[in-house]
Amino acid sequence: xxxxxxxxxxxxxxxxxxxxxxxxxxxxxxxxxxxxxxxxxxxxxxxxxxxxxxxxxxxxxxxxxxxxxxxxxxxxxxxxxxxxxxxxxxxxxxxxxxxxxxxxxxxxxxxxxxxxxxxxxxxxxxxxxxxxxxxxxxxxxxxxxxxxxxxxxxxxxxxxxxxxxxxxxxxxxxxxxxxxxxxxxxxxxxxxxxxxxxxxxxxxxxxxxxxxxxxxxxxxxxxxxxxxxxxxxxxxxxxxxxxxxxxxxxxxxxxxxxxxxxxxxxxxxxxxxxxxxxxxxxxxxxx
Amino acid sequence: xxxxxxxxxxxxxxxxxxxxxxxxxxxxxxxxxxxxxxxxxxxxxxxxxxxxxxxxxxxxxxxxxxxxxxxxxxxxxxxxxxxxxxxxxxxxxxxxxxxxxxxxxxxxxxxxxxxxxxxxxxxxxxxxxxxxxxxxxxxxxxxxxxxxxxxxxxxxxxxxxxxxxxxxxxxxxxxxxxxxxxxxxxxxxxxxxxxxxxxxxxxxxxxxxxxxxxxxxxxxxxxxxxxxxxxxxxxxxxxxxxxxxxxxxxxxxxxxxxxxxxxxxxxxxxxxxxxxxxxxxxxxxxxxxxxxxxxxxxxxx
Numbered sequence: 001x002x003x004x005x006x007x008x009x010x011x012x013x014x015x016x017x018x019x020x021x022x023x024x025x026x027x028x029x030x031x032x033x034x035x036x037x038x039x040x041x042x043x044x045x046x047x048x049x050x051x052x053x054x055x056x057x058x059x060x061x062x063x064x065x066x067x068x069x070x071x072x073x074x075x076x077x078x079x080x081x082x083x084x085x086x087x088x089x090x091x092x093x094x095x096x097x098x099x100x101x102x103x104x105x106x107x108x109x110x111x112x113x114x115x116x117x118x119x120x121x122x123x124x125x126x127x128x129x130x131x132x133x134x135x136x137x138x139x140x141x142x143x144x145x146x147x148x149x150x151x152x153x154x155x156x157x158x159x160x161x162x163x164x165x166x167x168x169x170x171x172x173x174x175x176x177x178x179x180x181x182x183x184x185x186x187x188x189x190x191x192x193x194x195x196x197x198x199x200x201x202x203x204x205x206x207x208x209x210x211x212x213x214x215x216x217x218x219x220x221x222x223x224x225x226x227x228x229x230x231x232x233x234x235x236x237x238x239x240x241x242x243x244x245x246x247x248x249x250x251x252x253x254x255x256x257x258x259x260x261x262x263x264x265x266x267x268x269x270x271x272x273x274x275x276x277x278x279x280x281x282x283x284x285x286x287x
Numbered sequence: 288x289x290x291x292x293x294x295x296x297x298x299x300x301x302x303x304x305x306x307x308x309x310x311x312x313x314x315x316x317x318x319x320x321x322x323x324x325x326x327x328x329x330x331x332x333x334x335x336x337x338x339x340x341x342x343x344x345x346x347x348x349x350x351x352x353x354x355x356x357x358x359x360x361x362x363x364x365x366x367x368x369x370x371x372x373x374x375x376x377x378x379x380x381x382x383x384x385x386x387x388x389x390x391x392x393x394x395x396x397x398x399x400x401x402x403x404x405x406x407x408x409x410x411x412x413x414x415x416x417x418x419x420x421x422x423x424x425x426x427x428x429x430x431x432x433x434x435x436x437x438x439x440x441x442x443x444x445x446x447x448x449x450x451x452x453x454x455x456x457x458x459x460x461x462x463x464x465x466x467x468x469x470x471x472x473x474x475x476x477x478x479x480x481x482x483x484x485x486x487x488x489x490x491x492x493x494x495x496x497x498x499x500x501x502x503x504x505x506x507x508x509x510x511x512x513x514x515x516x517x518x519x520x521x522x523x524x525x526x527x528x529x530x531x532x533x534x535x536x537x538x539x540x541x542x543x544x545x546x547x548x549x550x551x552x553x554x555x556x557x558x559x560x561x562x563x564x565x566x567x568x569x570x571x572x573x574x575x576x577x578x579x580x581x582x583x584x585x586x587x588x
Binding site: 035107112225264267271 | 319321362364366369371372373375377380384387390506550553554555558560562564565568569572
């Protein structure tokens with residue numbers, strides 16, 4: 001019973017961390033209409049940017065998160081404008097493949113500068129809370145709070161600001177949005193900063209949870225995809241739900257299979273949802 | 288030096304087979320396969336295990352191809368009817384899962400230590416040097432054979448129907464082409480070729496481990512196919528050899544830059560691969576040998 005409760009708690013905690021980059025990925029997809037593999041690179045760039053201000057200047061988790069958002073967003077903007085946008089006329093698949101190359105370049109810039117070593121954030125070690133037979137790390141609770149705050153801020157942006165509403169309009173119907181005088185290039189730029197920035201912020205959250213290296217982003221890429229596909233590609237609320245469901249599914253599956261198969265759960269989830277409900281839990285049509 | 292050259296020819300041939308496989312699915316039918324390294328690995332492990340259990344090598348190659356086909360059908364079963372980007376996501380995941388299984392099912396694959404002592408046909412009779420020459424020759428001959436067959440396939444009704452699907456699947460369906468079946472066939476055939484490439488790798492190198500099937504290989508092959516010319520088997524073939532020369536060349540180039548750590552050298556080489564792919568996509572999107580589209584026959588008056 002305690003093992004089950006513990007798995008549920010862990011699942012929600014780890015799912016909330018994946019939710020942040022998953023929202024970023026799905027927001028990029030909603031506007032640009034191609035799955036960006038470069039998200040993995042943005043996650044790692046953000047993780048290292050946050051780690052750098054944390055260890056260099058002794059700043060806490062929240063400023064690190066802000067720095068990661070900025071670094072992720074700017075690297076995303078540079079890659080999108082410099083390397084990906086011009087390929088759009090060749091089709092979504094070509095841009096996707098180019099985004100893999102972008103990820104490879106970003107990952108190796110980080111490797112060149114920082115090496116392959118694992119690096120941890122410099123934060124006071126907090127004790128675990130015990131509640132019945134269930135253990136919860138205080139740092140994990142902080143991470144959860146940060147993740148919730150980030151996702152809430154994204155929802156606020158999308159619901160209540162002009163740019164947010166324009167973004168939703170473009171995602172819903174780009175042609176109609178253009179007729180209404182919304183500049184699609186500007187919205188695309190905002191979406192890239194938002195999506196890649198969220199990926200970067202997710203990198204810090206993942207780094208706070210464990211440690212970081214240049215592969216941090218690539219390692220969670222499959223989980224990020226799984227969360228977004230589960231929720232329905234392009235749906236922001238869907239990505240949050242998908243990430244939480246995936247987190248729970250991973251932890252529950254780990255009661256039965258060895259921990260090394262964690263990423264396999266994400267893959268199985270993708271195959272299952274595409275077989276039985278391709279549009280995802282909250283998504284649009286997938287054909 | 289000679290054995291290094293022979294090794295490069297063998298690896299070039301194996302990459303050429305992978306490139307031909309990718310070109311068939313991606314160039315032929317527009318189906319992207321980001322898990323190519325996974326199919327490559329499945330083929331290698333399949334024949335290593337089969338011949339390890341005493342089966343002849345020829346049968347091992349067949350089993351490797353069959354394993355590729357079965358894996359291909361299993362993972363595309365749900366996704367081929369969906370938009371193409373779903374296939375990209377699923378195949379990428381598949382590549383990772385193959386490596387994960389190879390790492391963790393120690394009873395079958397010996398985990399990270401890999402399988403060694405894989406049957407090397409005629410090695411006892413030929414000696415080490417002779418075996419290396421024979422491998423390079425046999426792989427190259429097989430590459431040429433597969434290339435010739437794929438060229439024939441391209442010109443056949445099947446190949447033309449595939450291109451119709453790639454260009455406009457609704458139109459192809461309207462013209463009575465069985466779109467879904469064609470896609471399955473193209474993907475299965477491509478997976479079989481990737482499996483064959485894996486099997487050749489296993490028997491020529493005698494040792495495989497999960498590290499040999501990194502996702503990076505998939506990117507090499509994408510670079511080979513785009514640089515060579517998507518949709519043209521000869522382009523894919525030459526592109527693969529060009530990539531091997533490029534990779535080996537950067538190995539020497541790295542020695543020229545003074546004062547950098549080995550990990551930085553590795554990072555530089557990988558970044559160069561990514562950068563080259565981006566440059567090709569931007570400046571030479573149709574590759575060095577663009578696809579030849581035969582003109583439509585003139586309409587009768």
